[in-house]
Amino acid sequence: MEIKKDKDSRWFDVELVPESYIFSPTDRPQNLDVASCDSIPVINHRVPKKIMSDAMSVLKEFFDMPSKEATGYVPQNKGWIYTNNDCTKDGVHIWRENLKHLCHPLDKCTKLWPNKPTRYQEVIAAYLLEINKLSLRILEMICEGLGLEPGYLSDTSEVQILSSNFYPSCPDPSLILGILAHQDTSLITLVYQGDSPGLQFLKDGQWINVGSIPNSFVVNIGNQLEIVSNGKLRSIDHRVVTSKDKTRISIATFVNPSYACIIEPAKALVNKNEPSRYKASRYKEYVDRNKAFGDYTVALRDVVISES
């Protein structure tokens, strides 16, 4: 393994994927040259382009900050988590850095976010205000599509967590993933990925590229919506592959039920012919049980509770 030793070198400044990062042959991404899918990105979303590009550029500045790398800080008690050495359960590294923080209630959370770059809080708060509006409109459309009364989803949900991913270019994308295959535990997730592809969905047993249309959002159906819709809408398995020449930043915003909500199939969707397929559970208990925000679930949740 070649690691450049200069003081600014970072974990991904390598010519070969380090041994300890290489996935076992069965877990590798296999065929990377896959077709693009026909998923429909959200384009007429009314979120100003400038707000989207500012959010992307401030995150780029965040992930580029050398001081962050030097101190490697993870100030959990501030309501945000940064990590540059994510590992799978089996101890295998994934090829990404991640910044995660709380977003609700927005006015209380903003001051808990990173204050470097100095415009981070202002730019991301503006982005989240727009995501809030957009997510409410999407939830209303989903309600209408499912035949649920207006407000059924939007009245009890919130843009709760922002999770930004930085995927450096990788010497050999066939050996490793940026994020392992997973489903989102949210109600819905809005992903903005700039113009960098890498996200893949599992469809009929095949991984397919989602592609990336500039200024668009991808909307993932999360586990909570699958439950509320009694399985009419299904969470999809997705993962991220890396690129040899391009870095990628994605901004995922998780729209979740509020903690006190009981999540169960909507009564209007349950009947003799279509019995309830999921057990009821308070969302807070679901979060705790499933480590819904990853390994840092407890740290983040405790800040939410102390702030509200």
Ligand SMILES: O=C(O)CCC(=O)C(=O)O
């Ligand atoms: O980077 C992406 O496009 C997707 C990220 C993702 O799936 C997640 O944060 O849950």
Ligand SMILES: [Fe+2]
């Ligand atoms: Fe995801």
